[in-house]
Amino acid sequence: MDLNIKVNDKNHLDIGGADAVDIAEEFGTPTYVIDENRIRENYNKFYSTFSKYYPDFKVFYACKANTNLAVMKILESEGCCIDAVSPGEVYTSRMLGFSGDRILFTGNNITNEELKFVHDQGAVLNIDSVSALKRLAKMVDPEGLKISFRVNPMVGAGHHDHCITGGVMSKFGIMDNEAVEVYTMAKDLGFNPIGMHSHIGSGILDPEPFKLAIESTMDIAGKVHQEAGIDFEFVDFGGGVGVPYTPEEKLLDLDKFAEVNVGLFKEKLEEFDMGNPTMYLEPGRYLVADASVLLVTVNSVKQSYRKFIGVDAGFHTLLRPAMYDSYHHIVDASKMDAPMTQEVDIAGNVCESGDLFARDRPMPDVEEGDVLGILNAGAYGFTMSSNYNSRPLAAEVLVTDGKCEVVRERQTFEDLYAQQRVPPHLE
Incomplete structure (x- = not known):
C-alpha cells in the first residue's frame, strides 16, 4: 500500500508527527491537515530525479491543485516556479514572492482586462488562441515581448474524461497544423516567441501517453523551429503525474519515467538541431x-x-468523489488497528443523493464520534470547495515537525454573507 499512512503508538492516524484525533479535538472538523515536510519531500524528489537526466530543468507547480498560501510559500522557498491558469493565481503568486519570470500563465477564453493584468504583473504569457494573440498586440507594445504558445499535441490522458486536455475534443491550445503559421504571425506582430507548451491531462500513472505527448510536441516544436525560425528557450510538457489513490495502485517509478521521457526529449532536440532549451514540467x-x-x-x-x-462534511468540502467518481481511501483515524468488519456507504451532509464519499467501503466498527481521515485530499480538495447548502468552508491546519498551526480559519455564518447586500426597497 503506497498511501503514505502512518500510525502512532495510540493507534491513531499520524499526520506529519501529529495525532489526527488530537488535531480534530483542538481545531474541530471538517479540517484539511497539511504535512509541510511531505510537500518538501515530494518537490525535491521530483526535481532531483528529472534534473539528474537533464540539468536545465524547472518545475512549474500547477497551483490550481492547491492555492493555500502556506503550501505555495513552501514551494516558493524550495525554488519552484508556478503554472497559473487565472489572474487570481498570478496575483497570489506575486504576493508570495514569485518573480514574474517564475510564473507561466496559461489562460483560456481570457478577457482583454485579464491579458493586460497578467502582462503588467510580469508573468510570461502562454497564449491559447490566435484571438488572444491579436488582442494582446493591440493592448501592449509587442516589440520583443517574450511569449509562448499552448499547442494541442493530439494526445490525451487522465483519470477521468473531464481531466483530459488534449485531442480533438479538447478546447485548449492552437491546432498542431497551424503552429508554424501562428508563430510566424507572432514574429510579424513584433513578439518574441520563446516557448512551446502542451498539456494532455491530469492524474497520469501510465508513462506511455506522456511519452507520446513529448514525441508529438517535440515534432511540432521542431517543425516550428525549422520553418518559422524560432529558437526555443523552453519547452513545457504539462500533464499531471498521478499518485496512488487506491490501495492497489502503485507509485509511479519516477526515475524510470524521467529517464525514458528525458531521453526522448534529448533525441528530438538532436533530431531537429534545437540546441538545449530548458525543460519544464508541471506537476x-x-x-x-x-x-x-x-x-x-x-x-x-x-x-x-x-x-x-x-459525517460532518460533504461534496461542498471535497467534490472529487461526486464530480469525478474518484476514490479516496478512508481510515478510522481513532482506531487504526481495528479489523474490517463491514461494508458501508460513507455519506456527507449535503442535501443531495450524490453526496457520498464512498459506496460499499470496507470499514471497521465505526462509532459516532470517531474521526475519519480521507486521504490524498491535498490536490483539488479545498480549492474546489464551495458554500453550497450555505455551509461554511473548512479550516486548514499546517503540521511542521509535529507542530500544528491554523493556516486558514474556518468560515463563520457571518462570512457567508459578508459580500451580499439587501437593497433598501426590500428592507
Whole structure:
C-alpha cells in the first residue's frame, strides 16, 4: 500500500508527527491537515530525479491543485516556479514572492482586462488562441515581448474524461497544423516567441501517453523551429503525474519515467538541431495530494436499506468523489488497528443523493464520534470547495515537525454573507 499512512503508538492516524484525533479535538472538523515536510519531500524528489537526466530543468507547480498560501510559500522557498491558469493565481503568486519570470500563465477564453493584468504583473504569457494573440498586440507594445504558445499535441490522458486536455475534443491550445503559421504571425506582430507548451491531462500513472505527448510536441516544436525560425528557450510538457489513490495502485517509478521521457526529449532536440532549451514540467497533484488529509467526524451511524456512516462534511468540502467518481481511501483515524468488519456507504451532509464519499467501503466498527481521515485530499480538495447548502468552508491546519498551526480559519455564518447586500426597497 503506497498511501503514505502512518500510525502512532495510540493507534491513531499520524499526520506529519501529529495525532489526527488530537488535531480534530483542538481545531474541530471538517479540517484539511497539511504535512509541510511531505510537500518538501515530494518537490525535491521530483526535481532531483528529472534534473539528474537533464540539468536545465524547472518545475512549474500547477497551483490550481492547491492555492493555500502556506503550501505555495513552501514551494516558493524550495525554488519552484508556478503554472497559473487565472489572474487570481498570478496575483497570489506575486504576493508570495514569485518573480514574474517564475510564473507561466496559461489562460483560456481570457478577457482583454485579464491579458493586460497578467502582462503588467510580469508573468510570461502562454497564449491559447490566435484571438488572444491579436488582442494582446493591440493592448501592449509587442516589440520583443517574450511569449509562448499552448499547442494541442493530439494526445490525451487522465483519470477521468473531464481531466483530459488534449485531442480533438479538447478546447485548449492552437491546432498542431497551424503552429508554424501562428508563430510566424507572432514574429510579424513584433513578439518574441520563446516557448512551446502542451498539456494532455491530469492524474497520469501510465508513462506511455506522456511519452507520446513529448514525441508529438517535440515534432511540432521542431517543425516550428525549422520553418518559422524560432529558437526555443523552453519547452513545457504539462500533464499531471498521478499518485496512488487506491490501495492497489502503485507509485509511479519516477526515475524510470524521467529517464525514458528525458531521453526522448534529448533525441528530438538532436533530431531537429534545437540546441538545449530548458525543460519544464508541471506537476500539481504529485506535489501536494498525499500531503493532506481531510479530517471529518462521524455524527450518524444509520441502518436503512443500506448502512450509512454520516459525517460532518460533504461534496461542498471535497467534490472529487461526486464530480469525478474518484476514490479516496478512508481510515478510522481513532482506531487504526481495528479489523474490517463491514461494508458501508460513507455519506456527507449535503442535501443531495450524490453526496457520498464512498459506496460499499470496507470499514471497521465505526462509532459516532470517531474521526475519519480521507486521504490524498491535498490536490483539488479545498480549492474546489464551495458554500453550497450555505455551509461554511473548512479550516486548514499546517503540521511542521509535529507542530500544528491554523493556516486558514474556518468560515463563520457571518462570512457567508459578508459580500451580499439587501437593497433598501426590500428592507
